[in-house]
Amino acid sequence: MSVKIADKIADVDGMPVHYRDAGAGEETIVFLHGAGGAPPRGAAFVSMLGEKHRVLVPSRPGFDDTPIGNCKSYKDVADVMAKFIRRVAGGPAHIVAQSAGSTIGLWLAVEHADLVRSLTLSAPAAFAPRPAPGGAHAMPSPEELARRLYGDTPSWSTPPTEEEHVRTRKNAAAYMAMFRNEDGNPELLARLKEIKAPTLVVMASADQQVPGEAMVPYQRAIPWVYRMVIYGAAHELPISAAPRWVNLVADFIDRGEAFVVNNGNLVAVG
């Protein structure tokens, strides 16, 4: 089935929020991208998720063509995203947050619980150690960075263009500059216990960006949480392991807590 993906702009209290709108279905998924900004256009997972659901992929304030506006903190960004969800989704949605997007997803779940039907944290980086401000960091080559992020068998409808690679690096650099002071997210950590939405943490077994230890706080603090490991996947799970990641996320969204039960569609052990 072919899924249409449209580029749109929403007016959120005067701020133009650029987003992609894909697929259709009773449930709406809001995908919160990582530090590199909106995923490359050829990332197959958006269409795959859009086969049964409506998928919104907003570029958050400060990323891609969405201006930073008056946002000074993650919480400010989450407030803008809440308004975006009310305006574009028209009500509660399933939040799927990738990597650095997890911080915003978590703030949404804490501050705007009425808008979050479920929360999926994919390779979440909210509590990952970050480079010290002013430290010297060896930047990998573009090829090495792509391998670290997407692994050896990424799912692209069409591979990213050079322009997209440049945009991703620019987004990541701008992100680090904007929010460096919030490393550690202590206030958010203290409020995880308030989250009411069923939460799924998905981690990649071959993640070279976020260490496994950084997954510990979610299970310790969030009341209703499951964690799944996708074997062999790299950090950008939706691209590195698209079929398995999409099946899992869609199953969690469709079946809620019953996703732990084998309904005949799960591959049997062995």
Next chain:
Amino acid sequence: MQFSVFNGMPYGRTRVQTHQWPVPNELCEPDRALAAVSECLDEVQMEDELGYDWIACAEHHYSPFNMAPNVTVLASALTQKVKRAKIAILGALIPLTGNPVRIAEEYAMIDNLSGGRLVAGLLRGAPYEYLVYNVNPQESRSRFEEAWDLILRAWTDHQPFGWIGKYYNYRNVSIWPRPIQQPTPPIFVSGSSKDSGEFAAKKRVGLGLAFTNMPLAAEAAAFYREKATEYGWTPAPEQIVYQLPVHVADTDEQAWADVKPAVDRGATGALVDANRLVASAGFFRARDEKLTRRFQNLSADAPKSVAEALETGTMLAGSPKTVIKQITRLRQEIGCGVLNLIFDRSGPPAGKIKSIKMFAAEVMPEVRAL
């Protein structure tokens, strides 16, 4: 130097000698099988009391030489008889099981039942084992590597998790009990192939060498050490285990006469054919072409005389004094710090217990310090 006794609960001689594999179980007489159970459990208790360092067992299928298709069941019984030595499972055949979490659970139970004395072998097995549970031999390596990651995570990740893999899928894993030894029991993998040797070096675990000979084992151990250096560490001698049959008698002449029938039988029969079939189907990958050729014709590679068996280090046999020299040579050539000794497959059954006792009393003390 440490010494392990391999005890796979052998049935002993069948009433009709056969070279078939699988061996028809019409030859498995319940009274004899029951006696084999008693003998095994009595022997491991004796071996423990004699001061052997490890009591080892392993998973093998469909034949009387080793009646432990589920090796953790046997290991569980050993924990109740062996009070001092380590219980070495060398090992479960991970790609065959279909359920790595069950292996993680059972090994953790054995570690608990033994008070933290488990040595955890996580193996792929010899090629012929892949005729047992219908697993594609070409998938052996990739199944093993995924199962490895899953078992290690089940032991060391202390929050519940689910797993979405290529071969294995679970929505919930949180094993109880977890191993006594933290973070994991000492782990060994089989390492005759380059793939396995590099894997062991990369994962910083021990290497087990079996169904091989001294020159090949020395080559494999050197490769493992070289790769370990590349990965930034140096294995201790105790992290290299070499397995071979042993027979000790009062004199060299007696010992060599005792083992001659077994050597003369050589490697023949359907087991050799089974190994050939599976090796030819791609059990070893391209970098281990030499091993593929070897398993395609094990008969040709088997020693043709006792002298050749001793020269190639595929067997220890002789008086205590001679066996001490043979062990010294193995240590020098392979650098192994543990010998996994098989007392069942060389000398006559009547001489087995004497051989086990002589080895413990007259050989072990002399080579401990090697």
